[in-house]
Structure formats: C-alpha cells, structure tokens
Amino acid sequence: MSDGNPRDSVRASIAQVGTEAAPYVTMMRIALVELARSRLARLGGLLLALAALTAVSADLLASDLPVACRWRGATYLLPSITRPAALDGLDCARMHAQRSDGDWILEPLVAFGPSEAPGGAEGLVHPLERGHPFGTDALGRDLFARVVHGARTALSLGFSGAAVLVALGVAMGALAGFAGGMVDAIVTRAVEALSAIPTLLLVLVVSALVPHPTTATLLWTIALTRWTELARLVRGEVLLVLGTDYITAARALGASPARVLRRHVLPNAIGPAIVAAAFGVASIILAEAAVDFLRVGSPDTMASWGESLGEARLYVQAWWLIVFPGAALLGTLVSLNLVGEAARSALDPRLRFESPGSTG
C-alpha cells in the first residue's frame, strides 16, 4: 500500500472519475423504479401483502381463544398465541357460558380455530350460519379459520422453499459459469436431468416412499429439484458477463476471482433470482395444494387450502369448500405471478425500452 504502487494511483483516478461523473444509475435501480411504476406489479404486491398480513395475524383473525381476556382474576394478553395452561379445554363459547363477575373477553374476528372443535362436531355448516362466515367442512372445522391459517402454511412453506431454491440456483449457476470445464459439464447434466423429471410426480412419489412425509419433505423435494431453471439463467448471465471488457479491466486491475464474482458477476444474477423467487413461491404453494388435494402422505393436522379443496371432491353440494379456499389459492398465485411477470419485464432491458409501462 505504498504511494508508489501504480495500481493504487489508477484506483484513485478511477474513484475520482466516478465522483465527478453524473450520478450513475444502476441496472437494479432502473428496474426497481420500473417495477414501482407498473400498475399490475403494484396490484400483485398489494394482494401479496394482504396474504402475508393474513398469514401473520391468523391467530387474531380466527382462533378458539380470545385475543385478550380477564379470566378468574388473571389477565391474559393474546392467549390465542401463548396458549396458557389455565385456559386449557376452554374456547370462546365456553368462556362466555362460564363467565363470572369481573371476567371480560375480547374475541377474535371469528371465534373458531382451524382444528376440530372439542365439542361435538357438526359437519358441513352453510356459510353465515352459527357464527361461521365461510361455513365449516365435514369435520365441523371452521372454514374461515382454515383459509386464514392456510395462508400461513402456504406462505411460510413457499417463501422458505423459495429461499433455498434461489440460493441453490444462484450458487450452482455461478459455479458452473465461473469454474467452467468439468464442473460446468456436471452441473449442466444435472440441470438437464432434473428438469426432465415432472415435479408433481416426483413430489407424489417421494411422499409415498418416505416413511413419515411432512410438509418439510415437500419443501426440500421442490427446492432440491427446481433450482435448475434459475441455475441455467445465472450460468448464462455469468458467461455473458465474463466476456465483457469491464471484467477484463477488473482483472487487469488485479481483482481476485472472488472479488470479480462478488462485485461484478453476482449482481447480474439478482434479476433472474427475483423472478425465480416469485415463481418458485408460486410453484411450491401450487404443489403443496395439489399434494394435499390428492391426499397423499400422512394426514396433516395443519390447515391447508389444498386439503379443503380435496374435501370438496367428496361433498359436491358444499360449494363453499371449493369457492373460499380456491379463491385464496388463486389470489395468492395471481399475485405472485403478477409480481414475477412485472419483475421479469422490468429487468429485461429490451422489453423496457420497447414498451414503457407495459407489463402483463
């Protein structure tokens, strides 16, 4: 780091040029502005935020225990989440019946949880009857609670799966593009082999073979096989970038391969990664719904839209079993597709300069 090092002086002059030039706009910045301007993307984002809000506050919207209450001299805040032992075996209806002086109860929006009511189960209640806004399923479980809690299942599964998928896709794609040679050949073959296997079929088979299938099985199955498309895109980006002059310049300046990868190559993978994340979440939610719809694997007590839709097959007259969970599923998938589509066209410079504002 002496003053005499020619490399340092070059760096300094480049830094100077950087500050003197007009504030430069990155690709990501353009894309984000583009994304924010697109009406469809905003609609998708709004829907998605709504779904996420529902998922987060599921216990406040529908639960068998109150949001807050004073019971037998003690005050409980959010017992629907903390589930204190003192309130075991109670639900809103019973608490109202057994209420003594000084007790008060703040009920959630719907006073039923997603699981079976401990009292006698009365199957297939019509919507808006007996306090069930969406009716109940054949086991007497409140459908509103199941839809709301299903959002939690679907989104948490979708987003965690997509995180793994994106990390794997970017890593493998960058590895293949950057290392080249034998590594590239192996990754490319793996990508081809994995993308030839139908996802839904694989998920079904894996849940049949694994001794105790859970939703985590499904998550890993999809994440470990669906990174291929993203890896292909990232690899393409990397190869494209590696041939450009600025990489040559960076190398000439003595940047280590790690720095080239981090500073110059990987930022180009952000675009495809965002798009892949949006569609990845959608595909995991879709697969989970399909698997539950077909009733494969062990019966899961977790609320799931697909499971409610699967019940609709057995009770044809119960239209609400297909309408409400179906609408929730459709709304979530549409919002994810809108965001993904908008991100794709915002990140594709050709589409952008040809058609300002058209995304859909």
Added chain:
Amino acid sequence: MLRHALRRLLWALPTLLATSLVLFFVTTLAPDPMRTKTPGAPSGPEVDQARRARFLDLPRFLNLAPEDVRSRAAAAMAHVAAADAESESSAQELRRLGGAALPYVLPALEALEPDARRRVAVALVPLAERMHLSAADDLAQPEAAVLFWTRLWDDRALDFSRPAVERAVRRLAEHGSEARESDVTALDTLALSEVVRAMTPRTDPVTLARLTRIAQHATERGVIVQPEATREETARAVADWSEWWFAHTTDFVALNGASRAIAVVTETRYGKWLKRIVSGELGVSLVDGEPILSKLRARAPMTLWLCALATLVSWTLAVPIGAIGAWWRGGAFDVATSAALFLLYAIPTFVVAELLRRAAPAGPAGATQLTLPVVALAAGSLATLSRWQRTAMLEVVRQEFVRTAWAKGMRAGRVLVVHALRNALMPTVTVAGMHLPTLFGGAVVVEEVFGLRGVGFETMRAIEAHDAAWLMAVLLAAAVTVTLGLVASDIAYSALDPRVRELLGARQGRSAP
C-alpha cells in the same frame, strides 16, 4: 444434419445417466426394513429376503470385495469346522448354497482336521438327501458321511463341471424325461443358472413345469408352474424366478477373472438397480402382482391419448391467440386474452378439473368420456403456450425482414402468416419439449379427478400402496420421454430453421465440441 442429430442423441446419454442417479437417490428414500425396528414387524429371514430383493445388502456404488459362492461357502465351512457360535446358521447356509458350493467345499475337505471334516460332512447330509444321492439313515455315522462325500468328489467331479451341467440342462429343455429331470435334480443349485435361463414365457408348459420343479426343489422357495397353468400365471412365475435369480446370482455362481473385476461395479446397489432397469425388468406391482412392464403397456395408451389430444387442442388455440395478440399488441383482443390467460395460468389444473367434473352431466360415456379431461389438461397448457407464442411473435415483428415485407407493399395477412408467424413458431417448437413435465404432472391429477384408468390413475393407487416398483417405473418413463422429447424438439428446430442448418453445416468442418 444427421451428424448433428446423432451427436444430440449421444449427448442425451450422460443426461440419462444423471437422471438415473437422481432416481436411484429417490429409491434410497424408501425405508430399510433393517432400520425400522417396530415391534411386531417381521424379522429374521423375511427381512433378509426383503433387503436382498432391493439389494440393500450391497454397498451403494463400489463393491471392492464382491461375495460369490466360493467366498460364502468358504466362510460357512470355516464356521462349521470350528464349531463356533455361528456353526448352526452356517450349516444352514451351506445347505442353502447347495450343489453350487460342492466344487469348493469337497476338495477342501482333505485339508481339514479329522474332527472338523466330520462336522462339515454331517452338516452336508441333508443336502445329499435333497440331491437324491443317498438316504439320510445311511449317513448317520460321521465316518460314513465323510467317506460318502470324498468318494462322491473322486468319482463324479466331472459331472460338476460347467460343460456337463450345461449339457444336462440343454437335454432336459429339448427332450425332457423323468431320467433327465432327476439328472439335473442331482446337480442341485449348481444347475440353477442354466435352469432359470431356460425358463421363458414361451417355453412349453411341460418343460417349464420340470424346470420350475427342479428350481423349487433346490432352493426350497418359489412356485412350480403346472402344465395346465394359464398364460398369465406362467408369465408371472417366470418373472418371479428371474427376479429372484437376479438378486441371488452370486450365491450360486463363482466370480473369477473378468467377471470379478466387473462385479466391483455391478455387484452394487446402483449397478444392480440400473442393470435391471436397462434390461427392462421393472419388477412386479405390489398392488396386484402384475409385471410392471405389461401393466405400463396396458395403461399408457389412455395417458398418451390424453396428453396428445390436450397438446393438439392447446396448440391450435395458443398459436393464433398468441400471434394475433402480439400483432395487435395493446389492442382489445390482446388485453382481453392476456388477462383471461393470466388468470387461467394461475388456476391449478386440479381446480379446473374439479370444476369441469361438476359441470359435466352425470355418467359421461363413450367417446365423450375424454372430452372434459382433455379440456382440463389443455387449459393449463394453453396459458403457457400462448404466452410463449406471444413473446416469440413480439420478437419477430420487430425484425427487419418484417419491415421489409411491409415496405414492399405486401398484404397484411401474408406478412402475418408467411413472414412473422412462420418464424415465430420456431422458438415455440423448441420450448414445447420443456412443457412436457408439466403436462405429465397435470395428466396424473386429471386422470385421478375424472377416474380415467391411465398411468396417472394407477400411480395414485401405487402411492396408496407404497408400491415403489411402479412409482420408479413411472418416474423413469416420464423422465426418459421428456429427455427424448427435448432432443427431438432440438433436432426438429435445427432441421426447420435454415439459419441453424447453415450454422451446423459450417461447423461440421471443425471438430465437434
């Protein structure tokens, strides 16, 4: 062109190998009966049998010390001779190995201590009875047993040579008789390799009855085919025997030289699994005991028709919709179809199928039976394909040659169809292969919802029964079809597009990458 096609096909081989590795990994997810120790579960020999049928006793990828009849016989003999804790089970093992072990056990008798020699000879007495060589009572004395076995080897070593065994079985298969049958019975398990090979579904029933009787006698397992058995029973028995032989070959066959070197790779879980798949032996269905291959053949037409019709319907609709939408982009038609297809794209196939099934009049039959399933399956493809078509068309419309066509004063219809659409079809053809996995997955759901008895319907039953053999076969069939479909669409693309064709022609002078 041909060279390109061949090279593309050749490149599919490593991909298929990678696919096989992935599928092999999926098979390893099924629980190992040895590890699942639940009370009341079968144990002992049954578990061993179940494990061996899935090759779980073998290492995964490399078997540096493959076991064969010689090593097994030597190990068992050592235990019996030493009269240690395992001598009882080892004596049983010796009898199970049977005649095939004699060429290795009998010459080694000489080298043993007198006591040890007696123990081994006595352990083999039940075998002598099974081979119809002597009655057990005659050999009750250890000394008599030792004398019997050493004499047998001195007198009849030649009968136990490979050519003699082959000749005996060939004679039996060609002109069977009681005497020839007892000749082969006397060889016991030594003749198994030839006997099992001679069993084919086309063997005449009487010979097959003799062969299965010999094999059953020697191995004390399996079924005997009766001469009046039906064709299905015969096929099933033959499949059962060849499958058993495949899992137990090295119990009765010695590995030496080249076969030992090859066994390092083939006598592994992956090697056995792959060999079985490549030779088309996919096993027997757990659901109804039918051979997988014939079941697959019976169920595939329904699924293939469903997929083909759905593809046809979705293509005939998707191409005009996408092309017209891109041509008048932003117009009323484009906006309307884009919005509708976007919604359709998000609706899961199973919801579409379920809604259609409800809308259908009760009890559809005959030719109309396929209509709604095809519509349900085509709906999903339609959304994807028309969007691809629209994107491809947008790309082409911008090209110079389209502008030139306009400038020449060509009619709009001609520009649209001849110049734009023809070129826009190419990329869609290429990506069409990529749509196959989604199509197959959708077919499973659609068949299940409508109760069509295709591959998907059977797959759902197999999932309920945890029928690993059928599930693997279906996954494999789907993956191979998709890989070949991708290769085909790739070759079709280069054959159709003159630009690519020229590029290939120019490149063929140089060495292939």
